[in-house]
Amino acid sequence: MLAERLGWCELREVQEQAYTAIRGGNDVLIIAPTAGGKSEAALIPVLDDILKSGTKGVACLYLSPLKALINDQEERIAAFCRPTGLSVTKWHGDVPKGERGWNVDEAPQFLLITPESLEVLLHEKGHGADLANLRYVIVDELHAFVESERGVHVKILLDRLDRIARAPLQRIGLSATVGNPDEILAWLSGGRHPRRLVAVPAPATAKKFRFVIESDPTRRIDALSGLVAGEKALVFVNSRSMAEAIVQEASGRIKNLHIHHSSVPPAKKKAAEEAFHSGEGACIICTSTLELGIDIGDLDIVVQVGPPDSVSSFLQRMGRSGRREQAAFVAWLLSNPAELLTSCAVIECAMEKKVEPLLPLEKPYNVLVQQIFLYVLSASRAGRSTIARDLLTFSAFAHLSAGDVDRILDHLVSAGYLAADGEMLMPGAEAERVFGRSNYRELYSVISGGNEYRAVTPDGEVVGSLDAQFANRSDPGEFALGGATWSVVKCDESHNLVVVVPGGNGGGTSRVFWTMGEEAALSPVICGAVQRIVARGGTVLPLGEGEMEALNAALYTLPTGIGGQGIFVREERGNSGKEVVVYSFYGSRFNRVLAYLIKSLLGRVQVRYDDYRVRVMRAGKTGAAVKVAEAIRDIPAIPAEEIAGLLPLPSFQSWKFAAALPALDFQAMVLADYYHIGEFTKTLVQVPVILMPDAESGATKADAGE
Structure with a gap:
């Protein structure tokens, strides 16, 4: 079929390896470069098995992070299926409602869907029986899910599909880049099947x-x-x-x-x-x-x-x-x-093939709240013990306890999100107020939508979305969106909607219209490579003369003596006098925590941080660098519960369902999955803190005449 219909002469290496791994009954993670044939590598063995088995109903579910990616993949997958008589259907929020689904006994063999639409599908009556013969789930762009609440949601959906299909499905993940592939394959598989990693490196090309x-x-x-x-x-x-x-x-x-x-x-x-x-x-x-x-x-x-x-x-x-x-x-x-x-x-x-490892969330309490609401809503009334027992069977919550669930249930009842009749629970007035619109459809997604408003013209044309804080300003002024300039004429907070008209008459630069989610932070992998370049005094790349001069100019701003690993501390003269600079090449997320803790330990100091350093001002006239270095060395000994009190809590609005959490559980979630305190402490324990000569002793490269 491939040779005749698609004009293929042979399979690529990744496709041959994937065929053997998938037909062998394994859960599989396929890693290959962009345009490396990953999708076909998954489809060929799955298609082969479906044709041989003659399975009725949906046999393969193709889970994707983007609606646009589903639209793009539909024709590619259909090109495989069409010659064999197998059918393909896509289901997501941009597909008109009348075109979603299928008639009785006409279920497609391949269903392309997003996690949010799958949640909707599983709660709709009439289609569940068509998933009973499901055998495969292909998760495209797996890396896009792993580190977010959507990854937790995907894990829960996969477990629920196992139950619907009455047998563990084969899970196939596709990704271009993963720094810790064996760990992510284990995360995807959950220990249900044997597993195989199919990783084919990109061929050496110019x-x-x-x-x-x-x-x-x-x-x-x-x-x-x-x-x-x-x-x-x-x-x-x-x-x-x-x-x-x-x-x-x-x-x-x-x-x-x-x-x-x-x-x-x-x-x-x-x-x-x-x-x-x-x-x-x-x-x-x-x-x-x-x-x-x-x-x-x-x-x-x-x-x-x-x-x-x-x-x-x-x-x-x-x-x-x-x-x-x-x-x-x-x-x-x-x-x-x-x-x-x-x-x-x-x-x-x-x-050097050094890519960032993916870190799944440790304490996804907000997703647990979502699943509690969905459980109670689908059952109308549910017993507390049944809720805890059933939710804790999901692998995504395996590290939680019945006490964790009971504590959160108690809070949901006391806050009015749930109503209790003895041991039975049902949706409460607060859940109805917050989530009840559109038949509780807000519960089907863990993506926070409250931070953005749809921008529409008076004629109803959607021109994009705006940050809620910007939209709610008394005078947002003109702004750029989609390459055009607009002005807000009306803000409808009840429907998360702003009415806009074309702008362009102000004559000035349009404003930035997002205030959240725009902060850039380099990965620790990149920052570590910068430290190694600084330590060796240059790059291994063959730069031109002009680029070499520019690189040397950057290196000359940094002190001599910075090694390839470790945290380096020294006194320097800044714009406002003497300051202590901590050269910590672990990225701004790490340095943010380090800055907060230094400030908490030393009292009335001022701190600034970026991806490569923490600046400490007003640490004292004498011995300031020593004080800062000692404070850093003391941090690993601080108990976790004490660290929680030293770090500021961000707004709960950044996490959907977080407003319904008890305060201490929200704090624990933030500590684990926003500040990544476990990784922070692990790093700080492993690296030496080195005190350097201060700047006035002639310790910069420029001062040394290099």
Whole structure:
């Protein structure tokens, strides 16, 4: 069939290995580079088995993180199934309601769906029986789920599918980059089946890099225009606000310019994707939304504006180019030498195959609350002991106890979310008020939607979504969204809606319209590579003369004596006098915790942090560096419950269902999965804290005349 219908002569190595692993009855994680044939590697053995077994009903469920990715994959999967008479159906929120589902005895063999739509499907009557013969679940872009609440939700859904199918399904995960693949395969499998890792590295191919360093914003856009002129180009940026700003500045200067990010409406994103299928040059300014496997065809160049925040992102972005035997071409558009240093670190990590490990959540109490609500809602009335017993059978909650569930149930009852009749529980008035709209549909997703408002025109056209805090300002002013300028004329808080009209008459720069989720933080893997470059005094990359000068300029700002590992402390003279600088190359998430704890231990000091250092001001006139170093060494001995009281609590609005948690459980969740205190303490125990000579003793490279 493949040879005749698709014109294939042979299978790729990843497809041969996957066929053997899947047909052998294993749970499988398939890792291969972008466009490396992962989807086909999963589909071929599954399709073969379905044809041989003649299974009725849905035999394979294809779970995807994005509706757009499902739309993109539908035709690819249908191309496999169509010649064999097997059917494919997609089900997600953008599919019209009348087109979802199927008639009796006409269930598709392949169902493409998002986790949220699967939750809806499992609560709808009429289709559950068609999942009874389910045999396979393929989880696409698995890495996009693992570290978030959606990953916990996916694990629960997979367990529920096992029960519906009356046998453990074969789980097949697909991913391009994972730093700890064996652990993630174990996370996916849950110990139900034997498991096999199919990891085929990308073949060695030519790669071209070009670095453009320009501090002036206007000249930076000029450089971008020159890079993408007449080419099919993806320009990756690290935030939606930056994407909008670049489109504003580049409009009229770059032909066939488009924008693609999570707050742009689906139709506009689809238009951007389709622009690449024309014969002309096209340029899409995008965020991570185009890292995943949406097929946009061949392109000529990937432009990275500023360094990406992870090696994984870089590999996926670079993988977008260099297909069809062409060398991958990535141009780096940077604003200063420090960004060049970071970019070199990213490339070195990729060369050494050092990719970020994925860390599943430890205390997903907010997802437990969601599942309690869903359980009670589906049962109308449910016994406390039954709720605890059933929910604790999910592998995602295996580390929790019956006491944890009882404690949260007590709080939900006292807060009015649940009503109690003896041992029986039912939805309470507060649950009805918060989640009752649209027949409790808010319960089907763990994605927090309360932080964004839909932006629509008076004619009802959806132009995107806005941050709620921005939308609720008394005078939001003009703002950029989807490459256009708009003004808010009305805010409807009850429906999370703002009415907007075209702007553009203010004559000034449009405002940033997100206040949450935009903070960039480099991964510890990248920061560690920066430390190694600093320690050796240069990069292994073959840079040109101009790039070498820029890299040396970045290195000269750092003190001599920084080794390849460890935390280095010394006194320096800052803008406001003497300060203690802690060179801690573990990323701003780590350094945020370190800064808070230093401040708590030393009292009335001021602290600032970034990805590479913590600055401590007002630590004393004498012996300040010694005090800071000793404080850092003392941190691992602080009891966990005491650390919890030393770190500020972020707003619960960042987590859906968190408002319904007891305060101490919310604090424990934040400590584990926001501050990652376990990883923080583990790192701090393992690395030495080294006191360096202060700056006035001539300890910078520049002062030493290097």
